[in-house]
Amino acid sequence: MRTVNVTDLIGWPGVPAAALGAVLTVGTLLWFLSLRLRDASIVDIFWGPLFLTLTVVYVALRPDGFTERQLLIVALVAIWSVRLGTHIAARHAGKGEDERYARWRHQHGSAWPVRSLFQVFWLQAFLAWIISAPLLVAVGSAEGWSWLDAVGVGVWLIGFAFEAIGDYQLTAFIRDPDNRGRTMRSGLWRYSRHPNYFGDATQWWGIWLIATSAGGWWTIFAPILMTFLLVRVSGVGLLERTIADRREGYADYMASTSAFIPLPPRRR
Numbered sequence: 001m002r003t004v005n006v007t008d009l010i011g012w013p014g015v016p017a018a019a020l021g022a023v024l025t026v027g028t029l030l031w032f033l034s035l036r037l038r039d040a041s042i043v044d045i046f047w048g049p050l051f052l053t054l055t056v057v058y059v060a061l062r063p064d065g066f067t068e069r070q071l072l073i074v075a076l077v078a079i080w081s082v083r084l085g086t087h088i089a090a091r092h093a094g095k096g097e098d099e100r101y102a103r104w105r106h107q108h109g110s111a112w113p114v115r116s117l118f119q120v121f122w123l124q125a126f127l128a129w130i131i132s133a134p135l136l137v138a139v140g141s142a143e144g145w146s147w148l149d150a151v152g153v154g155v156w157l158i159g160f161a162f163e164a165i166g167d168y169q170l171t172a173f174i175r176d177p178d179n180r181g182r183t184m185r186s187g188l189w190r191y192s193r194h195p196n197y198f199g200d201a202t203q204w205w206g207i208w209l210i211a212t213s214a215g216g217w218w219t220i221f222a223p224i225l226m227t228f229l230l231v232r233v234s235g236v237g238l239l240e241r242t243i244a245d246r247r248e249g250y251a252d253y254m255a256s257t258s259a260f261i262p263l264p265p266r267r268r
Contacts, residue, residue, distance in 0.1 A: 016136065019057040020129045023050050027125035031117045040105070040116045041098035043124055045089045048081030050128040051135070058132075058139045069149070069214060070139045073207070076156055077135065080203055083160075087167050100238070131226050134208045137216030148213035156206030162188060162199025162262070170196070183249045191262035193253065197235040198260050201227040231260055 026046070034040045055077045059070050092098070097105070101120070105112045169187040173179050188195035204223040211219050231237060236259055243250055256266045 015058065015061045015140075016129075018061060019054050019132070019136070020126070022053055022057050023125040023129055024122060026050060026053055027121035028117070031121040034116065034121070035113055039097040040101040040120050041092065043120050044098070045085050045092060047088075047124060047128070048084040050081075050125060051132055052077050052081040054128060054132040055135050055139065058136050062139060067139075067142070068145070069141070069210070072149070072153070073135060073138045073210065076153075076203075076207065080160065083164060084200075087171075091171070127225075127229070131204070131222045133219040133222045134204075134211030134216055137211040137219055138207070138214045141214035141216070143214045146213045148209050152206045152209030152213065154206070155209060156203050159199045159202025159204075159206055162202060163196045164199070166192075166194075166196035166199060181246070181248050183247045183253050185249075185253055185257070188262065189257075190265060191258065193257050193259050194236050194239070195262060197230045198262060200235075201230050236260060 027043075027050075030043055030046055034042055055074055059066070059074060062070070096102075101116075104116070104119070108115050166188045169189060170184055173184045173186075192198055201223065204226045208216075208220060208223045211217075229235065240254070240259075247253075
């Protein structure tokens with residue numbers, strides 16, 4: 001298996017730059033929409049579609065035709081991004097701006113409209129571009145199939161199941177008025193406090209394995225960064241700063257249940 005170097009990828013005239021330009025353009029358009037709606041949290045709906053945009057650009061600018069691995073990558077990213085985007089859109093509908101963005105709006109006052117372009121929309125576009133490195137390698141390599149492709153798809157499927165089933169179970173739990181203020185502790189949530197985030201990260205490790213089969217083992221920084229964001233920044237870490245004060249029994253849940261990786265519950 002030949003390693004695909006950065007110089008190989010830059011050999012496509014302007015591909016990485018074109019991809020960055022595409023997602024920054026999408027981010028700018030979303031920013032204009034957010035100004036009209038007074039809702040910067042719409043950016044969360046388009047986190048997944050940003051990666052689909054990048055994948056389409058990489059495939060469209062590949063110089064030597066369409067490959068089976070490209071089809072695989074497009075399918076995996078499309079399934080992940082569309083499901084995640086529609087899930088977040090449904091969760092967001094009718095609720096106004098997310099508390100995190102509303103707090104920033106209040107903190108920064110009249111500077112927020114311009115600041116949000118950089119702090120929210122362009123930042124997320126840039127992060128998506130960095131994390132998409134395995135996608136660039138996977139669609140740009142002419143390497144043949146290997147056993148790592150199969151393993152990568154298997155890991156991706158496990159991750160997709162955790163994310164989709166976890167989101168479905170939590171949505172059903174929240175919609176039941178009898179569960180208001182209570183803590184979800186059944187299904188996948190019995191084994192992880194955030195099985196959906198675990199599933200999200202796992203899918204990107206699967207994509208990295210496919211990229212590794214294509215010679216891009218060095219793009220390991222991408223799933224590491226995605227996992228870090230989900231655990232420490234926008235996912236687990238963000239939610240659990242105050243959730244114990246808002247959910248009945250959550251402190252006990254934290255003491256008995258793994259935060260991220262699904263594990264058997266601990267006995268108190």
